[in-house]
Amino acid sequence: MKKLLAPSLLSADFLHLEDQIRLTEEAGADILHLDIMDGHYVPNLTFGPPLIEKIRQLTDLPLDVHLMITNPEETIDMYIDAGADWISVHPETVRHLHRLISHIKDQNVKAGVVLNPATPVSCLQDILPVLDYVLLMSVNPGFGGQHFIPDVLKKVDAFLRLREQQACPQVKLEMDGGINRANIAEISKAGVEIFVAGSAIYHSENIAETILFMKKTL
Numbered sequence: 001m002k003k004l005l006a007p008s009l010l011s012a013d014f015l016h017l018e019d020q021i022r023l024t025e026e027a028g029a030d031i032l033h034l035d036i037m038d039g040h041y042v043p044n045l046t047f048g049p050p051l052i053e054k055i056r057q058l059t060d061l062p063l064d065v066h067l068m069i070t071n072p073e074e075t076i077d078m079y080i081d082a083g084a085d086w087i088s089v090h091p092e093t094v095r096h097l098h099r100l101i102s103h104i105k106d107q108n109v110k111a112g113v114v115l116n117p118a119t120p121v122s123c124l125q126d127i128l129p130v131l132d133y134v135l136l137m138s139v140n141p142g143f144g145g146q147h148f149i150p151d152v153l154k155k156v157d158a159f160l161r162l163r164e165q166q167a168c169p170q171v172k173l174e175m176d177g178g179i180n181r182a183n184i185a186e187i188s189k190a191g192v193e194i195f196v197a198g199s200a201i202y203h204s205e206n207i208a209e210t211i212l213f214m215k216k217t218l
């Protein structure tokens, strides 16, 4: 598949969000990654459906909404109604994972499951065929600007084996956390297909040039 770059707005300048989103789209980003944190599941707070709705009006890029919240079943429809194109949830936050994934997909939104660095790939065993994507966290969730955890690359192998065994090539592999100009080529070579990067893009001197560089390197 064509590899995709998904800049994470977590590290963007929130006072100039409109400019930064336009710049991101013009530079050729494939997806916009939105990190939703509730201060409970992770020790940080970001934003919610009202801002997603505004972003939806601003760009045609697919909106990839990563929910780092407790009880996502209770509020999932707010994210769908706000215009999310993709929604991923952490399995440990959900009571009935299969039901929630089915609900998301029934609304024509792509559904994904997120694994933290310490969550094994084996937990995907009985849910993989119904997913659109799996997001492997390469940092512990909650903050941008952390260091990439290299051991997570072993999970890429485990995921690719499981996907092959279960014959579900349609389930895409995304990685998020600590991805930068220096390590993106190695991560791509390992088999990752969708790359989330926040601080490496939005804290760089030239956002457009960094996006172009990363896309060229995939």
Ligand SMILES: O=C(CO)[C@H](O)[C@H](O)COP(=O)(O)O
Pocket (backbone or CB within 6 Å): 008, 010, 011, 033, 035, 066, 139, 140, 141, 142, 143, 144, 145, 146, 176, 177, 178, 179, 196, 197, 198, 199, 200
């Ligand atoms: O989900 C996240 C943190 O929970 C962020 O998307 C992720 O960490 C990206 O930021 P950076 O590229 O700066 O690591």
